[in-house]
Amino acid sequence: MKDWQYRLRGARTTLSAIAVFIVIFALYAAKHDGGFTGNVAQTAANKGVLLAFVAIGQCFVVLTAGIDLSVGAVFILADCLASTLVTGSPLAVAFGVVAVLVAGLACGLVNGLIVVYGRLQPIVATIATGAIYFGLALWVRPEPGGDIDSNLADAVTGQLPGGIPSSLVLLLAIILLVWVPFRRSVMGRAVYAVGSSEASAYMSGLPIRRAKLLAYGFAGLFSAVGGLMLSFITYSGEASATNASTYTLNSIAAVVIGGVSLFGGAGSAIGAVFGALIFRTINDLLFVFDLDPLWQPLFLGLVLLAAVSFGSLRLLRIRNRLELFGQ
DSSP states (O other): OOHHHHHHHHTHHHHHHHHHHHHHHHHHHHHSTTOSOHHHHHHHHHHHHHHHHHHHHHHHHHHTTOOOTTHHHHHHHHHHHHHHHSOSSHHHHHHHHHHHHHHHHHHHHHHHHHHHTSOOOHHHHHHHHHHHHHHHHHHHOSSSBOOOOHHHHHHHHSEETTTEEHHHHHHHHHIIIIIHHHHHSHHHHHHHHHHHOHHHHHHTTOOHHHHHHHHHHHHHHHHHHHHHHHHHHHSSBOOOHHHHHHHHHHHHHHHHHTTOOTTSSOOOHHHHHHHHHHHHHHHHHHHHTTOOTTTHHHHHHHHHHHHHHHHHHHHHHOSSGGGGTOO
16 A cells, blocks of 8 residues: 555545535535625634634543543633633733643643543543532632633634634644644654553553653643633633533544544544534534524434444444554
8 A cells, every 4th residue: 555545544534524524614604694704704713613622632532542521621710710810911911821721731631640640540530620620610710700801812713814713723823833743753653552552552662651641731731722712702701510511522522523533543633623613513504504402402412423323333344453543
């Protein structure tokens, strides 16, 4: 098999997610009363990147064959912290942004330390830490409110010349600066190897502990970026339990729709991003087609079930589990 054929085969799930997104977004834009305008694209992008950032964080953990049920709580904690810290002078705003990102990274590293050195199951560990992080969010912001630097918020959530949404450009820049170098690094290969077979990765001398710590750290960091974006969009913060649980579950849905294997070792953050955009666009499609809100959760559940089932069909066709990772 030639090199380009191998790369194309490995990227087929991501390419499929991109194709599906293009189709359903074109359908959404065609059905929308306003058509495909800059304002429609800006609104869709701002909603989509919130889930996209959380989905990227979830993707890192899922690639190790783990799962992080605290990403929604970290997302809300970052939102509450931002509504308190990202205001005032330019220096204070910069300090606030850094503080929020460091807090998210710290939350992720705590999860990683518990999973790696405490040897607890990721589901159990992150349920517990998620409750703690949400408690901290309530302590920081017991009532909705706060303030955000409007200049920075408008710059991040507005439009660039040509009607290009700034939030999409920020998302693309972060993927290029973080995901692409990570995927090509030794630690990136270690994360994939851990998800494929942790025992084999250990026997190969790969730094499996550091790889897991890095994956959980990135999960917290990207969830915090999403929380910052939420603050920039709403100009305030709120410790919402509903949003915390919704974004946690939707992030899992997004990585599955984007072709990331829940068994670990296969998929990409780019696929997770388009999975998030697909999931958000499906919500918008239900709105523009005026589907009864009572039926929307059922429809979304069927979409998720179909995505999970489609991904699992590969396991029924293979005779050797190594074929799953020989993309």
